Amino acid sequence: MALKKHLPIAGLGLALIGVQLITAATGSDYYLTQLTMTAYLGLLIIGLCLVMGYAGQISLGHAGFFGIGGYTSAALTTVNLSNALASGQPVVRTLDSLGILVHGQNIYGETLLYIHPWVACLAAIIATTVIAFAIGIPVLKLKGHYLAMATLGFGIIIYRIVLAVEIFGEADGISDVPPFPLIANIAITGDIDQRVANYYISAIVLIIGMILLQNLIHSRVGRALTAIHGAEDAADAMGVNTAKYKLYTFVVSAVFASLAGVLLTHYTGGISPSDAGVMKSIRFVAIVAIGGMASLWGALSIGLILNFMSLRGLFGSYDDAVFGTILIIIMLFAPDGILRLPFLQKLMDRRGDKS
Amino acid sequence: MTLLKIDAMDKRFGGLHAVNSVSFGVEQGVIKAVIGPNGAGKTTLFNLISGSLPHDSGTVSFQNKQISDLKPYQIARSGMARTFQNIKMFHGMTALENVKVGMHPRTRAGFWAGMLNLPWTWAEEKKIHDRAMELLHLLEIEEFAHIEATSLAFGQQRAVEFARALASDPKILLLDEPAAGLNIYETAEVARLITRIQAQGITVLLVEHDMSLVMDISDEIVVLSFGEKIAEGTPSEIQHNEDVIKIYLGE
Known part of the structure; x- marks a missing residue:
């Protein structure tokens, strides 16, 4: 039982390898760029699915958490501290002596001194955790529409902040974000030489995220979450600290979104306000709804397909409109997600797939 | 030993005095029933004990510890389990x-x-x-x-x-109208289950409408009417109590 639940994950791994081989064989490597971005967004999608499908909460502010991750990391790794070090600023000197600053040069030969991406990533995760707790404690007392409105408000605040603050580049966002070094010479970067490696890095990150969440939903915590979703007062009477479980799930989900923001920002080399915008949050919610809320696999597969199509520009300038339309259609005709449509449901049942 | 002690519990909903200074104790190992006509405050009292409804005044002590200010999940952890009148199964499980x-x-x-x-x-x-x-x-x-x-x-x-x-593994089980919505066969079945639970050493406190169930299995009965306790005793005492007969049959 402990291993059976990971069989689909092995399938996902094989499928991702297969896609890479096909692109290599057909000389369409350029697809890998969007596929890599899609995989990072997949991390956000499964995190949101945990909140929506398992804890039964809605978050219209997940692009905000994505933005907190991306912007924190981008700002810390693009701020040039070389003048501050030269003038002997004590904090910068301490950071430098701790070895968490990176010395480099930009294309014009000017010296750069910025915070190491790993440290920036850690800072982004910590910031997200703190903000998610601070937002979650008051907001998760709300239910239904009220919770949706409150998280929407949070998303708008984040969007306006990144649009207005100078170190976040205002309307331009942040560009020239350095690569995120991993082992040896491999880094998370949009560099064309590392395209295949980066595709696999994103695939591995996504698979690890999926394993963690699959484990979680099949654990005692997952049962408690499903119980909260099923009948909250009964879960409470069974000794489940419902407020705590909802809060922790929200935070875990926020961290997933934030990590997606960090990695995608280093991959594309930049982030702009629209990445943290409310329309993005609505798109993510739409994807999870299409996938069928309480199905990590449903949300992930729909997320991979739609995000990839969107990133390839298949929806053109109607991008947001397409997602809005899809959301309306799903709510009308398949409120339990398209995988729960009667004819697909029968297929699923025949497979005996109960997760 | 008194396992659960309810002391001067009080709850008002606006002008309605739903539970009016109700006190009684539940001895370890017994089946005790709370009965009363519709609207007597039985379920409200239950929700006050299990913490799902805040009380206005009074105390509940369980195993000599005061639990009346704890949250429902904390009360559940202290060894008190409950069921619901409209069975609340977890959907999708x-x-x-x-x-x-x-x-x-x-x-x-x-x-x-x-x-x-x-x-x-x-x-x-x-x-x-x-x-x-x-x-x-x-x-x-x-x-x-x-x-x-x-x-x-x-x-x-x-x-x-x-x-x-x-x-x-509760010390006490609170059953909120366990026979609600059941036919007579199912009710008899539930009665058998409750006595079986008692045989496991678990104290039972139940709120019930169904007189046959209550009279058959209870060791003690508390009668509520308009939020007040009007009688307490064994089933045969309650059956012969004039106040109780009055509220159930009218004068």
Whole structure:
């Protein structure tokens, strides 16, 4: 039982390898760029699915958490501290002596001194955790529409902040974000030489995220979450600290979104306000709804397909409109997600797939 | 020994005095029933005891500890389990999974342990599974273990709810109208289950409408009317109490 639940994950791994081989064989490597971005967004999608499908909460502010991750990391790794070090600023000197600053040069030969991406990533995760707790404690007392409105408000605040603050580049966002070094010479970067490696890095990150969440939903915590979703007062009477479980799930989900923001920002080399915008949050919610809320696999597969199509520009300038339309259609005709449509449901049942 | 002691419990809803300074004790090992006409405040009293409704004044002590200011989940952890009048099965979970949730207070795998699937949680999961199956067996519903709980017949759901409540190894079980919505056969079945639960050494406090059930199985009865306690005693004392006869049959 402990291993059976990971069989689909092995399938996902094989499928991702297969896609890479096909692109290599057909000389369409350029697809890998969007596929890599899609995989990072997949991390956000499964995190949101945990909140929506398992804890039964809605978050219209997940692009905000994505933005907190991306912007924190981008700002810390693009701020040039070389003048501050030269003038002997004590904090910068301490950071430098701790070895968490990176010395480099930009294309014009000017010296750069910025915070190491790993440290920036850690800072982004910590910031997200703190903000998610601070937002979650008051907001998760709300239910239904009220919770949706409150998280929407949070998303708008984040969007306006990144649009207005100078170190976040205002309307331009942040560009020239350095690569995120991993082992040896491999880094998370949009560099064309590392395209295949980066595709696999994103695939591995996504698979690890999926394993963690699959484990979680099949654990005692997952049962408690499903119980909260099923009948909250009964879960409470069974000794489940419902407020705590909802809060922790929200935070875990926020961290997933934030990590997606960090990695995608280093991959594309930049982030702009629209990445943290409310329309993005609505798109993510739409994807999870299409996938069928309480199905990590449903949300992930729909997320991979739609995000990839969107990133390839298949929806053109109607991008947001397409997602809005899809959301309306799903709510009308398949409120339990398209995988729960009667004819697909029968297929699923025949497979005996109960997760 | 008095396991549960309710002292001067009071609750108002606006102008309605739903529970008016009610006091009584529940001795360890007994089946005690709270009865009364519709609107007497029985379920309100229950919700005050289990913490799902805040009280205005008064105290509840359980095992000599005051629990009246605790949250419902804390009360559940202290060894008090409850069921609901309108059976609240967890949607989307099988009967077995419902019972497993009942073991929540007795197990400890948290977010980290769950996400990382730490080896020690495997033993815990096995323990949860075995105990849940044992309870389904005790209540004679193990054949429904893998059926979604909300799709079971009412009487079967009631049994699953009992198993779920028992899974936390409670000292006391609060049953809110366990015979509500059941036919006479199912009611007799529930009566048998309740006495079987008592035989396991678990104290039972129930709120009930169905007189036959209450008179058959209870050791003691408390009668409420318009939020006030008007009588307390053994079933035969209650049957001969003039005040009780008056409120049930009219003058």
